[in-house]
Amino acid sequence: MKHGSPCSRRRAEQRLPPHSCALFEKGPHGDQIVSGLLPDHGGRMATARSPCNPQSTVDLGAQYITRTPHYAKKHQSFYDELLAHGILKPLTSPIEGMVMKEGDCNFVAPQGLSSIVKHYLKESGAEVSFRHRVTQINLRNDKWEVSEERGSPERFDIVVLTMPVPQILQLRGDIANLISECQRQQLESVRYSSRYALGLFYEAGTKIDVPWAGQYITSNPCTRFISIDNKKRNIESSEVGPSLVVHTTVPFAVTYLEHSTEDVQELIYQQLESILPGLPQPVVTKCQKWRYSQSSNPGWVYRIPPPVPTPTDWSWLPEAMRWEGCCGHFWAQWEGTPQSISDGCQKLARGVTPII
Numbered sequence: 156m157k158h159g160s161p162c163s164r165r166r167a168e169q170r171l172p173p174h175s176c177a178l179f180e181k182g183p184h185g186d187q188i189v190s191g192l193l194p195d196h197g198g199r200m201a202t203a204r205s206p207c208n209p210q211s212t213v214d215l216g217a218q219y220i221t222r223t224p225h226y227a228k229k230h231q232s233f234y235d236e237l238l239a240h241g242i243l244k245p246l247t248s249p250i251e252g253m254v255m256k257e258g259d260c261n262f263v264a265p266q267g268l269s270s271i272v273k274h275y276l277k278e279s280g281a282e283v284s285f286r287h288r289v290t291q292i293n294l295r296n297d298k299w300e301v302s303e304e305r306g307s308p309e310r311f312d313i314v315v316l317t318m319p320v321p322q323i324l325q326l327r328g329d330i331a332n333l334i335s336e337c338q339r340q341q342l343e344s345v346r347y348s349s350r351y352a353l354g355l356f357y358e359a360g361t362k363i364d365v366p367w368a369g370q371y372i373t374s375n376p377c378t379r380f381i382s383i384d385n386k387k388r389n390i391e392s393s394e395v396g397p398s399l400v401v402h403t404t405v406p407f408a409v410t411y412l413e414h415s416t417e418d419v420q421e422l423i424y425q426q427l428e429s430i431l432p433g434l435p436q437p438v439v440t441k442c443q444k445w446r447y448s449q450s451s452n453p454g455w456v457y458r459i460p461p462p463v464p465t466p467t468d469w470s471w472l473p474e475a476m477r478w479e480g481c482c483g484h485f486w487a488q489w490e491g492t493p494q495s496i497s498d499g500c501q502k503l504a505r506g507v508t509p510i511i
């Protein structure tokens with residue numbers, strides 16, 4: 156981990172990406188060190204690259220960002236910025252079976268949805284470390300000591316966790332005792348669906364002859380969604396082959412959650428061929444299990460008391476979500492808000508960052 160510039164923490168606070176497990180630390184000379192802990196870019200906004208051609212990509216998790224009318228104004232700067240940088244573009248390709256509410260607007264990311272996360276990490280100025288799996292969080296002299304699978308523990312002033320709630324509950328150390336029984340019960344009640352995603356990469360010049368860019372499927376026990384991913388993003392090139400993604404239904408994923416990825420991939424592919432007979436052979440495939448895919452519970456932010464109580468304004472949170480009492484330096488947030496997911500993530504991130 157390296158020292159950031161003196162202003163790096165401030166910038167990171169302003170631009171903390173929603174997708175991070177972020178740790179903030181004070182440097183020995185008053186400088187601020189900022190570090191994010193992620194095993195990869197993007198989290199559930201994952202974009203896979205073909206090993207044969209890195210320009211060929213496929214979104215394995217989130218597919219598009221929905222802007223609701225209510226948040227079009229509130230989060231205008233977010234959308235304006237991403238549109239200005241070409242990171243988001245309006246979704247114009249046909250997605251069959253998509254349920255659209257009045258006033259909603261959908262956006263795709265031409266470089267893949269992980270480019271949103273990459274953009275914010277870059278803008279934050281933070282030094283980012285990847286592939287650190289946090290296993291324990293303990294309190295040591297008013298600091299949070301974070302242990303990981305490999306490497307020695309490190310101490311931080313502030314910890315913000317944004318991983319799915321069940322993964323927060325798996326963390327060991329003092330954090331487990333700092334979560335009250337009542338909070339634990341509420342956190343345990345957060346339910347996630349599971350899904351598999353299968354990404355297929357094709358050779359340049361391959362034609363996938365369907366009139367849509369995406370299709371929601373309601374009549375297949377295995378397949379819920381198919382997208383010709385490059386078409387969804389309006390990218391057609393003679394040098395880069397097309398890519399396709401299949402999302403399974405939740406019941407299929409639950410049934411095969413503990414099976415080998417190879418077996419599951421085979422089953423998904425067989426079903427895909429029955430839906431799209433004559434589909435060309437892919438050159439590369441990538442199967443991704445999403446054990447914690449999406450949550451239907453309302454988004455909450457939890458703070459875990461001490462080590463250092465500070466006056467905090469929680470008025471931005473709806474009253475029902477506020478937890479009275481002393482506030483601390485530990486936040487756990489989750490998505491699945493009644494708004495669209497991206498608007499929910501934005502709202503929570505905007506609420507937490509000024510407090511940090």
Ligand SMILES: Cc1cc2nc3c(=O)[nH]c(=O)nc-3n(C[C@H](O)[C@H](O)[C@H](O)COP(=O)(O)OP(=O)(O)OC[C@H]3O[C@@H](n4cnc5c(N)ncnc54)[C@H](O)[C@@H]3O)c2cc1C
Nearest residue numbers: 173174198199200216217218219288289318445448496497
């Ligand atoms: C199949 C699928 C389809 C979706 N479709 C859409 C869509 O079309 N539109 C939409 O808006 N949303 C969609 N979503 C939801 C959207 O992707 C998520 O809501 C959003 O990405 C959540 O972001 P997050 O930062 O809260 O969590 P995550 O993206 O899950 O980020 C958490 C990060 O924490 C890391 N992590 C976990 N445990 C640890 C640990 N112990 N130590 C260190 N790091 C850890 C994870 O690896 C991950 O990188 C979809 C999700 C899935 C899975």
